[in-house]
Amino acid sequence: MAPLLTLDGLSVFYGRRPIIENLSLTPITGGGVTALIGPNAAGKTTLLRALAGLVPAKGSIRLVGMASPAHPLELTGLPVSQHARHVTYMPQALPQRVALTVFEATLSALMSARSDVVLSTSEAQARALETLERLGILDLSRRGLDELSGGQRQLASLAQSLVREPTVLLLDEPTSALDIHHQMRVMQLVAELARERSIIVVIVLHDIAQAARYCQRIVVLEHGVVAADGLPEQAITPQMLARVYKVEARVEPCSQGFLQVIVDRAA
Ligand SMILES: Nc1ncnc2c1ncn2[C@@H]1O[C@H](COP(=O)(O)OP(=O)(O)OP(=O)(O)O)[C@@H](O)[C@H]1O
Numbered sequence: 001m002a003p004l005l006t007l008d009g010l011s012v013f014y015g016r017r018p019i020i021e022n023l024s025l026t027p028i029t030g031g032g033v034t035a036l037i038g039p040n041a042a043g044k045t046t047l048l049r050a051l052a053g054l055v056p057a058k059g060s061i062r063l064v065g066m067a068s069p070a071h072p073l074e075l076t077g078l079p080v081s082q083h084a085r086h087v088t089y090m091p092q093a094l095p096q097r098v099a100l101t102v103f104e105a106t107l108s109a110l111m112s113a114r115s116d117v118v119l120s121t122s123e124a125q126a127r128a129l130e131t132l133e134r135l136g137i138l139d140l141s142r143r144g145l146d147e148l149s150g151g152q153r154q155l156a157s158l159a160q161s162l163v164r165e166p167t168v169l170l171l172d173e174p175t176s177a178l179d180i181h182h183q184m185r186v187m188q189l190v191a192e193l194a195r196e197r198s199i200i201v202v203i204v205l206h207d208i209a210q211a212a213r214y215c216q217r218i219v220v221l222e223h224g225v226v227a228a229d230g231l232p233e234q235a236i237t238p239q240m241l242a243r244v245y246k247v248e249a250r251v252e253p254c255s256q257g258f259l260q261v262i263v264d265r266a267a
Contacts, residue, residue: 001065002029002030002031002065002198003029003030003063003064003065003167003168003198003200004027004028004029004030004063004064004065004200005027005028005051005061005062005063005064005168005200005202006025006027006028006060006061006062006064006072007023007024007025007028007051007059007060007061008024008059008060008061008062009022009023009024009058009059009060010022010023010024010047010050010057010058010059010060010061011023011057011058011059012043012046012047012050012055012056012057012058012224014046014055018224019043019046019224020043020046020047020050020057020224020225021224021225022059022225023047023059023224023225023226024059025219025226025229026229027064028200028202028217029200030065030167030194030198030199030200031194031195031198031199032194032195032201032215032216032217033190033191033194033201033202033203033214033215033216033217034200034201034202034203034215034216034217034218034219035202035203035204035205035211035214035215035217035218035219036048036202036203036204036205036219036221037204037205037206037208037211037218037219037220037221038220038221038222038227038244039222039244039245039246042221042222042223042224043221043223043224044172044204044221045091045092045172045204046224047221048089048170048172048202048204049089051075051087051089051168051170051202052083052087052089052170053075053076053078053080053083053084053087054080054089057076058076059076060074060076061074061075061076062074062075063075063086063167063168073086075087084113085113086166086167086168087166087167087168087169087170088113088161088164088166088168088169088170089161089170089172090157090158090160090161090169090170090171090172090174091172092172092173092176092204094150094153094154094157094177098145098146099144099145099146100144100145101141101142101143101144101145102132102137102140102141102142102143102144102145102148102156102159103128103129103132103141103142105145105156105159105160106128106131106132106141106156106159106160106163107124107125107128109159109160109161109163109164110124110127110128110163110164111124113163113164113165113166127163128159128163129141131159131162131163132159134162134189135155135158135159135162135185135186135189136155136182136185137152137155137156137159140152140155140156150177151177151178151179151182153177154174154175154176154177154178155178155182155186157174158171158174158186161174162189162190162193165193165197165199166199167199167200168199168200168201168202169190169193169194169199169200169201169202170201170202170203171190171201171202171203171204172204173204173205173206174186174190174203175187175205175207175210176206183207183210187210187213187214188214190203190214191214203215208236208241208261209258209259209260209261211232211236212232212233212236212258212259212261213232213258213259215232216231216232217229217230217231218230218231218232218234218235218236219235220235220240220244222244227240227243227244228240228244232259233259236251236259236261237251238250238251241261241263242267246266246267247263247264247265247266247267248263248264248265248266248267249261249262249263249264250262250264
């Protein structure tokens with residue numbers, strides 16, 4: 001059975017200000033990619049950080065189907081180190097310019113994630129190299145993180161998240177610094193890994209067409225509440241775009257059947 005992530009009555013405050021309010025979702029299933037979209041300041045990053053256990057949240061976040069379906073794992077309130085065994089979060093900010101090579105950083109991300117599993121050095125190295133190869137950055141493996149371009153650093157950071165093979169992978173705008181080739185390559189790889197390893201992937205994106213193309217489910221957040229949730233064609237509609245994004249737009253399939261959003265004007 002693919003794992004499920006359930007969110008029930010989730011609220012997050014910064015000080016006294018509510019950012020996420022009493023949010024519940026039908027379970028998010030492993031094996032597919034769920035996009036979290038919405039306007040600036042809607043609370044997308046805050047929700048991901050709450051799922052990652054990095055900000056305190058009220059309510060319940062549970063992983064179902066891990067050890068036994070009858071005993072879900074409650075993630076809220078779990079110590080960060082235990083939380084990190086199940087959930088990997090890639091923030092928007094690019095990683096620090098540390099003095100490690102791309103390969104060393106990927107290997108060290110794998111070893112820290114798998115401290116409870118015995119992995120031989122050669123096996124760990126092979127996995128790190130495989131991740132770099134699938135991301136198309138094998139040629140960067142010996143380069144220092146401190147000598148990469150912005151897009152290369154984002155790819156190196158993705159390698160560190162993907163190599164961990166977590167149960168839940170949370171990606172905050174992971175393609176924001178990438179050219180269109182690398183955007184597509186990353187989205188394809190994330191979708192493949194989710195399918196191959198039944199990973200629960202939640203990804204924040206601003207590119208709505210990209211979300212529609214690669215994600216099976218779209219959750220639209222507005223002022224910390226869910227404004228739409230469903231298949232791309234159910235969630236991404238001219239009405240939703242007018243109400244939530246304040247734009248007049250058309251939603252049309254292209255010749256290959258992928259949804260395109262054509263924005264006529266800001267309303
Ligand atoms: N550390 C913080 N302390 C106080 N308020 C915060 C903090 N981080 C975010 N906020 C506020 O919470 C709200 C939601 O921010 P968040 O970063 O979650 O939005 P977002 O949907 O990810 O936005 P964007 O698309 O612009 O990245 C905003 O009003 C923001 O100002």
